[in-house]
Amino acid sequence: xxxxxxxxxxxxxxxxxxxxxxxxxxxxxxxxxxxxxxxxxxxxxxxxxxxxxxxxxxxxxxxxxxxxxxxxxxxxxxxxxxxxxxxxxxxxxxxxxxxxxxxxxxxxxxxxxxxxxxxxxxxxxxxxxxxxxxxxxxxxxxxxxxxxxxxxxxxxxxxxxxxxxxxxxxxxxxxxxxxxxxxxxxxxxxxxxxxxxxxxxxxxxxxxxxxxxxxxxxxxxxxxxxxxxxxxxxxxxxxxxxxxxxxxxxxxxxx
Amino acid sequence: xxxxxxxxxxxxxxxxxxxxxxxxxxxxxxxxxxxxxxxxxxxxxxxxxxxxxxxxxxxxxxxxxxxxxxxxxxxxxxxxxxxxxxxxxxxxxxxxxxxxxxxxxxxxxxxxxxxxxxxxxxxxxxxxxxxxxxxxxxxxxxxxxxxxxxxxxxxxxxxxxxxxxxxxxxxxxxxxxxxxxxxxxxxxxxxxxxxxxxxxxxxxxxxxxxxxxxxxxxxxxxxxxxxxxxxxxxxxxxxxxxxxxxxxxxxxxxxxxxxxxxxxxxxxxx
Ligand SMILES: Nc1ncnc2c1ncn2[C@@H]1O[C@H](COP(=O)(O)OP(=O)(O)OP(=O)(O)O)[C@@H](O)[C@H]1O
Ligand SMILES: [Mg+2]
Numbered sequence: 001x002x003x004x005x006x007x008x009x010x011x012x013x014x015x016x017x018x019x020x021x022x023x024x025x026x027x028x029x030x031x032x033x034x035x036x037x038x039x040x041x042x043x044x045x046x047x048x049x050x051x052x053x054x055x056x057x058x059x060x061x062x063x064x065x066x067x068x069x070x071x072x073x074x075x076x077x078x079x080x081x082x083x084x085x086x087x088x089x090x091x092x093x094x095x096x097x098x099x100x101x102x103x104x105x106x107x108x109x110x111x112x113x114x115x116x117x118x119x120x121x122x123x124x125x126x127x128x129x130x131x132x133x134x135x136x137x138x139x140x141x142x143x144x145x146x147x148x149x150x151x152x153x154x155x156x157x158x159x160x161x162x163x164x165x166x167x168x169x170x171x172x173x174x175x176x177x178x179x180x181x182x183x184x185x186x187x188x189x190x191x192x193x194x195x196x197x198x199x200x201x202x203x204x205x206x207x208x209x210x211x212x213x214x215x216x217x218x219x220x221x222x223x224x225x226x227x228x229x230x231x232x233x234x235x236x237x238x239x240x241x242x243x244x245x246x247x248x249x250x251x252x253x254x255x
Numbered sequence: 256x257x258x259x260x261x262x263x264x265x266x267x268x269x270x271x272x273x274x275x276x277x278x279x280x281x282x283x284x285x286x287x288x289x290x291x292x293x294x295x296x297x298x299x300x301x302x303x304x305x306x307x308x309x310x311x312x313x314x315x316x317x318x319x320x321x322x323x324x325x326x327x328x329x330x331x332x333x334x335x336x337x338x339x340x341x342x343x344x345x346x347x348x349x350x351x352x353x354x355x356x357x358x359x360x361x362x363x364x365x366x367x368x369x370x371x372x373x374x375x376x377x378x379x380x381x382x383x384x385x386x387x388x389x390x391x392x393x394x395x396x397x398x399x400x401x402x403x404x405x406x407x408x409x410x411x412x413x414x415x416x417x418x419x420x421x422x423x424x425x426x427x428x429x430x431x432x433x434x435x436x437x438x439x440x441x442x443x444x445x446x447x448x449x450x451x452x453x454x455x456x457x458x459x460x461x462x463x464x465x466x467x468x469x470x471x472x473x474x475x476x477x478x479x480x481x482x483x484x485x486x487x488x489x490x491x492x493x494x495x496x497x498x499x500x501x502x503x504x505x506x507x508x509x510x511x512x513x514x515x516x517x518x519x520x521x522x523x524x525x
Binding site: 049051072075076077078079080081082083085087088089090091092093094102103105106110113114116155158162 | 427429430432433434435436437438439440442443446447448451452455
């Protein structure tokens with residue numbers, strides 16, 4: 001569960017990232033955030049695991065305040081939140097399984113992780129995670145030898161190895177082709193359903209949002225201007241979010 | 256999001272780029288030549304000396320040949336000592352460089368109160384040439400390889416730390432952010448986000464510095480800091496140019512072999 005209480009974010013240069021946000025994302029939801037470029041989607045997502053600090057208000061994840069946590073408390077909250085980036089952010093020179101294992105560091109002592117000694121259970125867990133996204137056979141290949149879609153699946157596996165209860169994905173398919181896009185979205189949806197992991201995804205394809213989301217939140221200039229089911233997210237609603245009718249390149253097509 | 260290309264506003268016209276003026280180039284060359292002439296006159300370093308020195312050069316070369324091959328066994332041990340000085344100096348200097356490079360890098364969120372002094376130390380160390388280090392340590396610890404080794408430690412530390420910290424600043428920040436998001440602490444972020452990216456560069460700089468140090472170690476003996484340089488100094492002092500030439504030949508071979516090996520390894524690393 002993710003709760004936003006009167007959350008606002010103003011960047012040091014005066015840009016408003018988020019404006020007075022109040023909402024609750026319940027366990028197991030698959031929320032897609034839509035909005036124009038600069039609407040505050042990344043700010044919204046990154047404030048949940050505090051990669052970005054908010055200016056006022058409070059955010060709680062599973063009842064624990066992210067806003068007031070510090071040090072190891074904050075690290076333990078982050079350990080429960082997997083994050084998937086547009087640019088994958090893998091350690092390119094390391095093997096796939098090493099990358100997935102790096103999701104486990106929050107569970108072990110500094111000394112143990114410095115030596116790179118992960119327990120057998122962690123390795124098994126990581127291979128399992130890779131199995132779930134169908135790239136188990138790539139476990140011992142160097143990460144930079146995989147295609148973009150495969151790399152993104154490795155980063156999903158990393159989040160699974162974390163045993164996260166929440167997954168955040170910031171434009172996870174923006175650098176993938178339409179076919180791989182669907183595979184990655186299918187993976188995220190399957191994991192959301194099978195493991196009941198609360199999932200929040202930033203997307204800029206309207207049709208993808210309608211297809212995969214259980215709930216769509218529309219942001220405009222840092223404000224929530226739409227919050228409803230995919231069925232309620234009509235073309236008119238999108239025109240409202242964007243301040244204009246949708247453009248052709250905001251549709252992935254081929255659904 | 257993206258605007259359709261057809262309605263995208265045109266870029267404002269860029270100011271016209273003119274080819275550089277010929278007169279400027281000419282002026283540059285004239286200034287350079289003037290500076291060369293002035294320097295040459297002030298230091299009394301002129302082509303005249305080169306010409307008058309040539310016959311002596313010839314006689315020196317004649318005395319150097321044939322090299323005194325029988326001297327080879329005598330110089331083998333000091334030569335190996337030189338290599339060992341370089342290995343120890345480079346390794347210890349490289350180890351010292353790791354923490355300082357990490358503390359100096361501006362993208363690892365180290366407090367400025369630590370990173371600025373670290374960078375200052377680095378810049379200071381790098382202004383001191385290796386021979387000066389050697390001379391200082393010979394004065395402190397006495398004549399011998401220990402002083403030479405210590406000189407190379409400081410010298411290597413300066414080079415490796417500076418190059419590595421610049422490499423660290425150029426790494427992809429993405430993995431660091433991913434590790435932060437995973438709940439890693441500072442050390443774990445460095446271990447999993449920084450080290451895999453910076454290690455190949457560090458190893459490459461270490462090898463490069465080793466190449467430089469082999470050459471440096473060969474002359475350290477001139478100021479009494481151990482190694483083959485000591486014998487070279489003695490041979491030159493006794494006018495035994497046949498011995499000097501065998502020392503130079505052996506040094507050349509060792510340096511070439513190490514350069515070659517290290518270049519191959521470095522190419523594999525990056
Ligand atoms: N570090 C920053 N400093 C100042 N302003 C920022 C910073 N990061 C984002 N902003 C501004 O905050 C606003 C929201 O940015 P954000 O990145 O959240 O948008 P977004 O919806 O994710 O856009 P996009 O679709 O382009 O990724 C924008 O106006 C942006 O310019
Ligand atoms: Mg964004």
